[in-house]
Amino acid sequence: MRYAILAGGKRVRPILCLAVCELVGGEERLAIPAACSVEMIHTMSLIKDDLPCMDNDDLRRGKPTTHKVFGENVAIHSGYALLTLAFERLTEADVSSERIVRTVKELAKAIGTKGLVAGQAMDLSSEGSGQNDVGLLEKLEFIHVHKTGSLLEASAVIGGGSEEEIEKVRNFARCIGLLFQVVDDILDVTKSSAELGKTAGKDQIAGKLTYPKVLGLEKSKEFVVRLKNDAKEHLKGFDSEKVKPLIVLTNFIANRNN
Amino acid sequence: MRYAILAGGKRVRPILCLAVCELVGGEERLAIPAACSVEMIHTMSLIKDDLPCMDNDDLRRGKPTTHKVFGENVAIHSGYALLTLAFERLTEADVSSERIVRTVKELAKAIGTKGLVAGQAMDLSSEGSGQNDVGLLEKLEFIHVHKTGSLLEASAVIGGGSEEEIEKVRNFARCIGLLFQVVDDILDVTKSSAELGKTAGKDQIAGKLTYPKVLGLEKSKEFVVRLKNDAKEHLKGFDSEKVKPLIVLTNFIANRNN
Numbered sequence: 152m153r154y155a156i157l158a159g160g161k162r163v164r165p166i167l168c169l170a171v172c173e174l175v176g177g178e179e180r181l182a183i184p185a186a187c188s189v190e191m192i193h194t195m196s197l198i199k200d201d202l203p204c205m206d207n208d209d210l211r212r213g214k215p216t217t218h219k220v221f222g223e224n225v226a227i228h229s230g231y232a233l234l235t236l237a238f239e240r241l242t243e244a245d246v247s248s249e250r251i252v253r254t255v256k257e258l259a260k261a262i263g264t265k266g267l268v269a270g271q272a273m274d275l276s277s278e279g280s281g282q283n284d285v286g287l288l289e290k291l292e293f294i295h296v297h298k299t300g301s302l303l304e305a306s307a308v309i310g311g312g313s314e315e316e317i318e319k320v321r322n323f324a325r326c327i328g329l330l331f332q333v334v335d336d337i338l339d340v341t342k343s344s345a346e347l348g349k350t351a352g353k354d355q356i357a358g359k360l361t362y363p364k365v366l367g368l369e370k371s372k373e374f375v376v377r378l379k380n381d382a383k384e385h386l387k388g389f390d391s392e393k394v395k396p397l398i399v400l401t402n403f404i405a406n407r408n409n
Numbered sequence: 410m411r412y413a414i415l416a417g418g419k420r421v422r423p424i425l426c427l428a429v430c431e432l433v434g435g436e437e438r439l440a441i442p443a444a445c446s447v448e449m450i451h452t453m454s455l456i457k458d459d460l461p462c463m464d465n466d467d468l469r470r471g472k473p474t475t476h477k478v479f480g481e482n483v484a485i486h487s488g489y490a491l492l493t494l495a496f497e498r499l500t501e502a503d504v505s506s507e508r509i510v511r512t513v514k515e516l517a518k519a520i521g522t523k524g525l526v527a528g529q530a531m532d533l534s535s536e537g538s539g540q541n542d543v544g545l546l547e548k549l550e551f552i553h554v555h556k557t558g559s560l561l562e563a564s565a566v567i568g569g570g571s572e573e574e575i576e577k578v579r580n581f582a583r584c585i586g587l588l589f590q591v592v593d594d595i596l597d598v599t600k601s602s603a604e605l606g607k608t609a610g611k612d613q614i615a616g617k618l619t620y621p622k623v624l625g626l627e628k629s630k631e632f633v634v635r636l637k638n639d640a641k642e643h644l645k646g647f648d649s650e651k652v653k654p655l656i657v658l659t660n661f662i663a664n665r666n667n
Contacts (some may be wrong), residue, residue: 239521
């Protein structure tokens with residue numbers, strides 16, 4: 152668990168959690184448990200994705216993957232324990248029990264059969280899909296909104312956001328989730344393994360459904376610009392000072408090179 | 410998920426949950442979410458245990474194991490989704506948010522690095538241990554108290570038990586956890602696969618640390634009797650009518666043939 156979660160990584164998700172909590176008027180410290188939970192869940196999903204029966208990857212964050220170092224069974228147990236610890240940590244947030252219960256519920260939904268796990272399962276089942284299937288874009292959107300988009304709502308709840316604010320955060324998070332993935336897909340075909348710290352070109356080898364494959368590289372890049380603008384659009388109406396870090400993060404996600 | 414959880418099974422854990430909730434004065438219906446959660450977690454642990462990189466088992470509850478039918482990656486995703494759904498379901502219990510938060514926390518502890526997953530990880534790492542190692546019994550106890558013993562406390566919390574009552578349930582649950590396992594170990598060496606609905610003799614083949622291996626078969630059977638009596642001892646002081654179903658279940662666990 153320590154090896155996987157302390158291997159580095161950009162920590163974009165937990166930073167987003169803190170920024171979202173402040174956005175809706177909560178103190179940063181309130182969102183620390185949610186931020187840790189989200190990073191644990193993300194790490195669990197990476198351990199799982201890299202398994203031999205999933206993407207079978209040897210390299211992650213520039214280091215050998217967890218199962219390469221500790222074996223498959225330890226890797227799988229680590230993933231389960233990280234997911235569990237994520238829920239345990241949430242119960243320690245310094246907010247009302249009502250708010251914690253809602254956060255646990257939102258986070259569970261963001262992970263389960265209508266969330267992250269659904270997205271990843273569909274991602275795997277899409278391998279080998281042809282380029283011109285009907286509904287491919289809808290499918291891609293479903294996968295990636297669910298894979299990374301839904302984890303931020305918990306922070307809006309913890310921070311005490313109104314229903315309207317939580318809804319805005321949800322829409323922002325959906326754009327961010329897609330943005331993350333479109334950029335990932337582009338980097339996978341344009342960068343080397345050394346630049347990425349993970350195996351490059353593997354989507355193509357696995358025949359995975361990706362944005363460059365469905366839209367082409369140029370249209371994928373245009374989509375990045377559109378998502379970046381849409382994400383910022385959903386932040387309108389919030390305190391302009393508190394929006395700033397989220398704008399910076401949105402730009403970082405759109406412009407990153409690894 | 411449906412295939413694994415609806416494959417049958419004795420449902421002893423959820424029934425125990427309901428009985429424990431009533432034991433501490435709660436209505437049965439309050440514990441339904443906890444009972445479902447516990448069965449989902451149990452099913453997740455079975456799916457995981459049966460994986461090729463764990464016990465590599467083909468048969469469970471008389472049917473092919475989940476990964477045999479749906480493939481390893483679907484099996485692993487199902488396990489994660491069941492664990493997540495277990496937490497989601499808990500948030501729907503019709504009790505105060507305070508009580509739900511504590512239940513989530515207790516259940517997380519019962520699963521994570523100090524619970525079920527710890528027990529299973531140690532179980533695997535014990536494979537191939539010699540018969541006369543120092544501390545083997547302590548190790549066995551750690552594994553199995555953690556593997557099945559800790560899931561009942563959540564029901565005592567949901568049911569509104571006092572701290573003293575929760576402590577008694579915890580001790581009862583520890584005995585039941587061990588009892589379950591000692592009987593499982595005995596059945597593994599005395600029954601056929603057809604009688605068990607799962608592969609018999611596999612502990613021996615895997616060189617697993619088991620009670621018959623460490624204590625011998627006769628002393629293991631004596632241990633069953635002692636645990637059965639100890640479990641009942643911890644139920645003293647509760648309403649005698651409410652204790653009855655737990656006595657029946659304890660006897661059932663001790664005397665079962667599969």
